[in-house]
Amino acid sequence: MKPRVRFAPSPTGPLHIGGVRTALYNYLFAKQNGGTMILRIEDTDQTRFVEGAEEYIIEAFQWLGVKFDEGVGIGGNYGPYKQSERKPMYKQYADQLIANGWAYYAFDTPEALEQKRKEYEAEKKNFQYDWRTRESMTNSLTLSAEEVAQRLANGDAYVIRFKHTPDTEILVNDIIRGEVRINSNILDDKVLYKSDGMPTYHLANIVDDHLMEITHVIRGEEWLPSAPLHVMLYKAFGWEAPRFAHLPLLLKPDGNGKLSKRDGDRLGFPVFPLQWKDPKSGEISSGYRESGYLPEAVINMLALLGWNPGNDQEVMSMDELIQLFSLEKISKAGAKFDLEKAKWFNHHYLQAYPNEKLAESLKLTLQGKGLDADMDKIIRVVALIKERLYFINDLWSQSYYFFERPTEYNEQVIKKRWKEGTAEHLMHIAEILTSTVPFDKTAAHDKVMDYIRGNELNMGQIMNSFRLTLVGDAKGPDLFEIIDILGVEETVIRLKNGIDAISKCAN
RNA sequence: GCUGCAUUCGUCUAGUGGUCCAGGACAUCAGAUUCUCAGUCUGAGGAUCGAGGGUUCGAAUCCCUCAUGCAGUACCA
Incomplete structure (x- = not known):
C-alpha cells in the first residue's frame, strides 16, 4: 500500500524551522515510497488565526522544493483540507462517541474549571478532569438524562470530553521509539469538541487522518504525550490507527530547550524559512531566504539534524535524500541547531x-x-x-x-604596509601601466614584476600597498585579476587617488 | 508535582556483543598554497561512550538503579 502522509500546521504565524523539518521528513518518506504528501491546515482555534500565515506556509514550501500532492492550494479527492471548512462533519463523530459511551457532555464553565484548579492548587494538588474527578463535575455522567436533555435543549454551553477507562494499559507503537506504554489512569478526559462548535485538535486530527486515509503520522515529539489519547480514539471509533513516528525536537544551539524565535534573534540566525512580518505588531522575523541561504542547503542541513543515512555521506540533494531516507534511522534525542554547519552547507551549495x-x-x-x-x-x-x-x-x-572606488583606506594596513618610498614606487608603476599597450593582466603582471625586480624590491613591498589603493583594504582575489577587470584607466586613477589620500593622512 | 522521552568528541552524528583503547562531518589548531584576506589542500588535538551496579570469556551495544536534560500536563495546536 502506498503511504499517505500529511503535514498539518496551524496558521498561527510563520512556519518554525522545526515544522519545516517535520514536513521534510514526511515528504522524503512519501516520495521514497511513491506515496502521497498532503497539506492540511489545522485552524480549529479561530482565536489564533493569523492573517497571511497560510499563504506563508505555501510559499515557504515552494521555495524549499517540498511539493505537496494534495491539500490546501492544490485540491484532491479528500477535501476540504482546511479544518474550518470541515466544521460540519465533526459533530457527528463526537455524537457517535457519546452514543457508544466513549465520551460525555460536560457543562462546566471555564470559570468553574478555573475555580477548581485554584482550589486544588491551594492544597498543592493538580486538578485534572479525569476518572477520579468527573464524578464531582457537571456533566452527563452526574446529571440525570432529563436534565442533560433540558440543558441541551436550552442551548447551554457544553463541551464533549473523552471518557478514559481506568486501569488500562495503552500501547503506542512508535516507529522511532518502539513500544511506549501508558496507564490510562493518568490521562485526563480531554475536550474533543469545544463549546464554539469546533473540534479540538485531538478529534479533528483523528477524524481527518482517518477520512483522508493517512497511513503514517510523522510529527514532533511534543505530540508523544497525547498519542495514547489518539490511540484510544481510533479504538473508540473502531478504526485502524496509522503508524506513528515522533520526531526528536530541534534544540537551541546553546544550553538546552526547544529552539525558539528568540534564540534566532539572539544568536543571529533565522528560525523561519521566509521573512515574516507580523500583521499586528509589524515585527519582522528574519528568514533563510532573505538571509541569503539556498534552499538546497537548508534542506540538506535540516535533513541531517536528527537523521543520517548510516554512513559518512553528508552532502545530499533532495533526490538523494529521498533515496536514502528511512524513518528507522531517525535519532531519538533532540538535536541542537548548528549555525556553523549551516553556513558551511550554504557555502558548499553556493559553489555549484x-x-x-x-x-x-x-x-x-x-x-x-x-x-x-x-x-x-x-x-x-x-x-x-x-x-x-x-x-x-x-x-x-x-x-x-x-x-566603486575606495573612499577610505584601512588604517592598520596603512601602518603596516605604507612605508617611505611606497608613494614613489606606486607613481612609477602608474606611469608604467599607463604606457603599457596593449594592456592585459599578463602584460600588467610582467611590467610590475619587472619593476619590482629591477629595483630589488620584494613582492610584498609593492603589492600590498598597490592593493590598498585599489581595494582600500588588504583583501580580495589576485591583484592582477582585479586590475584586469578594473582596466588600466581605473587602476591608475585609484593608484593616484590612493597615493594622495594616504600620503596626506600618513603625514 | 505527575507522566513520558532522551543521554557517544564543543556541535551533528556512525556504531545494534568481539574487526572500537570508538569512525566521519562542522568548528578549533598547525603546515602548505609566499602580495593580502577568504577559499582550497594536508595534518593534529579532541569522547574513560551521563554515573553506578549487573549479565557475559567479552558491552558504547543487553538488564537494573540513580542523575541530569527535555517535552507534555488548556474549551492551543
Whole structure:
C-alpha cells in the first residue's frame, strides 16, 4: 500500500524551522515510497488565526522544493483540507462517541474549571478532569438524562470530553521509539469538541487522518504525550490507527530547550524559512531566504539534524535524500541547531550555483545602490569572488570595490604596509601601466614584476600597498585579476587617488 | 508535582556483543598554497561512550538503579 502522509500546521504565524523539518521528513518518506504528501491546515482555534500565515506556509514550501500532492492550494479527492471548512462533519463523530459511551457532555464553565484548579492548587494538588474527578463535575455522567436533555435543549454551553477507562494499559507503537506504554489512569478526559462548535485538535486530527486515509503520522515529539489519547480514539471509533513516528525536537544551539524565535534573534540566525512580518505588531522575523541561504542547503542541513543515512555521506540533494531516507534511522534525542554547519552547507551549495544567477542578484544590489555595470563584468566579478561566499548576501561585501572606488583606506594596513618610498614606487608603476599597450593582466603582471625586480624590491613591498589603493583594504582575489577587470584607466586613477589620500593622512 | 522521552568528541552524528583503547562531518589548531584576506589542500588535538551496579570469556551495544536534560500536563495546536 502506498503511504499517505500529511503535514498539518496551524496558521498561527510563520512556519518554525522545526515544522519545516517535520514536513521534510514526511515528504522524503512519501516520495521514497511513491506515496502521497498532503497539506492540511489545522485552524480549529479561530482565536489564533493569523492573517497571511497560510499563504506563508505555501510559499515557504515552494521555495524549499517540498511539493505537496494534495491539500490546501492544490485540491484532491479528500477535501476540504482546511479544518474550518470541515466544521460540519465533526459533530457527528463526537455524537457517535457519546452514543457508544466513549465520551460525555460536560457543562462546566471555564470559570468553574478555573475555580477548581485554584482550589486544588491551594492544597498543592493538580486538578485534572479525569476518572477520579468527573464524578464531582457537571456533566452527563452526574446529571440525570432529563436534565442533560433540558440543558441541551436550552442551548447551554457544553463541551464533549473523552471518557478514559481506568486501569488500562495503552500501547503506542512508535516507529522511532518502539513500544511506549501508558496507564490510562493518568490521562485526563480531554475536550474533543469545544463549546464554539469546533473540534479540538485531538478529534479533528483523528477524524481527518482517518477520512483522508493517512497511513503514517510523522510529527514532533511534543505530540508523544497525547498519542495514547489518539490511540484510544481510533479504538473508540473502531478504526485502524496509522503508524506513528515522533520526531526528536530541534534544540537551541546553546544550553538546552526547544529552539525558539528568540534564540534566532539572539544568536543571529533565522528560525523561519521566509521573512515574516507580523500583521499586528509589524515585527519582522528574519528568514533563510532573505538571509541569503539556498534552499538546497537548508534542506540538506535540516535533513541531517536528527537523521543520517548510516554512513559518512553528508552532502545530499533532495533526490538523494529521498533515496536514502528511512524513518528507522531517525535519532531519538533532540538535536541542537548548528549555525556553523549551516553556513558551511550554504557555502558548499553556493559553489555549484550558476554564476549567471548570482550575477543577477548582484546586479539588483548594484541598482539598489545607484550603481551600474554590464552583465559581462558582473559575471566576471562573480566568478572571481564566488569561492569566498557564504551567503548570497555576501556578494556585495565581497565585490563592492569592483564597482566603486575606495573612499577610505584601512588604517592598520596603512601602518603596516605604507612605508617611505611606497608613494614613489606606486607613481612609477602608474606611469608604467599607463604606457603599457596593449594592456592585459599578463602584460600588467610582467611590467610590475619587472619593476619590482629591477629595483630589488620584494613582492610584498609593492603589492600590498598597490592593493590598498585599489581595494582600500588588504583583501580580495589576485591583484592582477582585479586590475584586469578594473582596466588600466581605473587602476591608475585609484593608484593616484590612493597615493594622495594616504600620503596626506600618513603625514 | 505527575507522566513520558532522551543521554557517544564543543556541535551533528556512525556504531545494534568481539574487526572500537570508538569512525566521519562542522568548528578549533598547525603546515602548505609566499602580495593580502577568504577559499582550497594536508595534518593534529579532541569522547574513560551521563554515573553506578549487573549479565557475559567479552558491552558504547543487553538488564537494573540513580542523575541530569527535555517535552507534555488548556474549551492551543
